[in-house]
Amino acid sequence: MKHLRRTLLITALLGTCSAALAAPGGLPNAAHGDSSPEWERLRAKLFPGRSIETTPGRLQVQMVAPLRAAYGASVPIKVVSKLPQRPELFVQRVYLFVDKNPSPVAAVIELTPAIGQADFETRLRVDEYSHVRVVSELSNGELHMDSRYLKTSGGCSAPPNRESPELIGKTVLQLPEGLKPNAVTAAQVTVLHPNDTGFELNNQTVMFIPPYFVRSLKLSYNGQPLLSAELDFSVSENPMLRFNFVPRAGGELRADVEDTKDRQYVGRLAVGIE
Amino acid sequence: MKLGASAVMAPLAVLIAALAWGSAQAALPAAYAAMVVEPAGGSDRAEFDLDAALLRARNENKSLYVYLGARDCPFCRRYEAFLAKNAVALVPHFQARYLVVDLRSALLLQAPKLFFRVGGRSLNYSDWMREMGDERVRQLVYPSVWLLDGQARPLMQMPAGTGTFETVEEQLEILRLVQ
Numbered sequence: 001m002k003h004l005r006r007t008l009l010i011t012a013l014l015g016t017c018s019a020a021l022a023a024p025g026g027l028p029n030a031a032h033g034d035s036s037p038e039w040e041r042l043r044a045k046l047f048p049g050r051s052i053e054t055t056p057g058r059l060q061v062q063m064v065a066p067l068r069a070a071y072g073a074s075v076p077i078k079v080v081s082k083l084p085q086r087p088e089l090f091v092q093r094v095y096l097f098v099d100k101n102p103s104p105v106a107a108v109i110e111l112t113p114a115i116g117q118a119d120f121e122t123r124l125r126v127d128e129y130s131h132v133r134v135v136s137e138l139s140n141g142e143l144h145m146d147s148r149y150l151k152t153s154g155g156c157s158a159p160p161n162r163e164s165p166e167l168i169g170k171t172v173l174q175l176p177e178g179l180k181p182n183a184v185t186a187a188q189v190t191v192l193h194p195n196d197t198g199f200e201l202n203n204q205t206v207m208f209i210p211p212y213f214v215r216s217l218k219l220s221y222n223g224q225p226l227l228s229a230e231l232d233f234s235v236s237e238n239p240m241l242r243f244n245f246v247p248r249a250g251g252e253l254r255a256d257v258e259d260t261k262d263r264q265y266v267g268r269l270a271v272g273i274e
Numbered sequence: 275m276k277l278g279a280s281a282v283m284a285p286l287a288v289l290i291a292a293l294a295w296g297s298a299q300a301a302l303p304a305a306y307a308a309m310v311v312e313p314a315g316g317s318d319r320a321e322f323d324l325d326a327a328l329l330r331a332r333n334e335n336k337s338l339y340v341y342l343g344a345r346d347c348p349f350c351r352r353y354e355a356f357l358a359k360n361a362v363a364l365v366p367h368f369q370a371r372y373l374v375v376d377l378r379s380a381l382l383l384q385a386p387k388l389f390f391r392v393g394g395r396s397l398n399y400s401d402w403m404r405e406m407g408d409e410r411v412r413q414l415v416y417p418s419v420w421l422l423d424g425q426a427r428p429l430m431q432m433p434a435g436t437g438t439f440e441t442v443e444e445q446l447e448i449l450r451l452v453q
Contacts, residue, residue: 029443068431068432068453069409070408071413074409074412129438
């Protein structure tokens with residue numbers, strides 16, 4: 001994980017440089033499946049020499065996102081896996097990228113077969129017209145990628161809600177009613193947190209508010225790991241992740257959260273089976 | 275990095291030009307034949323009645339392109355200037371499908387003070403957005419655009435502001451409901 005974090009930092013800095021060099025203004029247009037210079041650099045760093053499947057009929061993953069979102073600071077995205085999580089072959093890792101963001105690696109999520117189905121929903125910050133990408137790494141080493149081109153802006157400099165600082169870190173898990181045992185079930189975790197990007201200007205001090213964001217989220221069910229996510233400020237304020245798991249016979253869902261000030265938070269939820 | 279005088283002055287000149295154009299116009303260009311709706315009430319509670327526009331849209335079998343602009347909003351002037359500049363290319367596409375509605379507001383009319391009369395009911399901005407499932411419930415941005423059918427149902431989720439459709443190609447995307 002430390003190696004991964006270092007790699008993410010390097011790629012984040014690469015992203016910062018490319019953002020600084022980007023021509024201001026203009027309204028680029030691109031097809032959903034296009035590449036970008038930023039993506040080619042990321043790909044060379046993170047997946048050197050590896051082939052990535054992008055052929056529509058063969059893809060094991062799909063990215064769903066609006067062409068234009070209501071707000072660049074909170075763009076809903078959905079990842080749909082076409083492969084059920086089975087021990088013999090499953091989605092082992094999911095990467096989320098926003099090519100043009102100052103820090104383009106939004107999330108790296110390590111998965112176990114225990115989640116049942118590697119579908120996710122979350123909200124991302126998108127700073128300018130950009131592709132958002134998902135790369136799904138299977139347990140057999142295959143990489144599959146899908147992407148969408150988004151038209152939005154300002155996601156990294158938009159101010160978050162700062163009305164209740166005392167609630168920072170509160171971690172809420174939610175489940176639907178009427179859980180059925182052994183069925184793939186959607187759940188949601190939300191961490192109340194400003195997820196400051198470092199790009200928001202404080203109007204009083206005229207200084208940039210330092211970055212402060214959730215960097216790690218681990219989910220488990222009855223002590224068994226479900227997933228472990230390395231996150232970045234490209235995830236929107238109050239980071240939210242909708243995920244799946246397979247409830248067996250009650251027990252507890254648990255979320256362990258850590259932010260960039262090394263503060264740790266825990267969320268718990270009893271799982272009631274009908 | 276040093277910025278040349280022209281780099282600093284160019285955006286300023288655009289802003290000044292937009293403000294100057296705005297003070298003269300502060301409305302959608304006449305070529306779009308917009309139905310103008312002025313608010314009823316005062317600065318504490320301003321209500322835009324959409325019912326006449328909805329009725330007309332139903333009678334003409336059209337959808338509504340509802341534009342909320344403010345008389346003191348530079349970004350509104352910028353969008354209106356874009357529409358004026360590209361009227362020849364855009365007006366036929368607007369007229370084929372939409373009744374354009376021009377709601378004339380002011381920046382001081384933020385969400386708590388802004389009301390809409392729809393189907394005989396008066397709804398606050400936030401309540402109306404929530405009822406429509408519009409994600410812009412979080413924040414009112416000037417200018418805003420809604421695409422509605424004759425029953426005031428949203429045709430698609432629109433972005434806050436108009437900055438992502440200020441090219442002809444992108445404005446046409448919006449009119450064609452490209453999601």
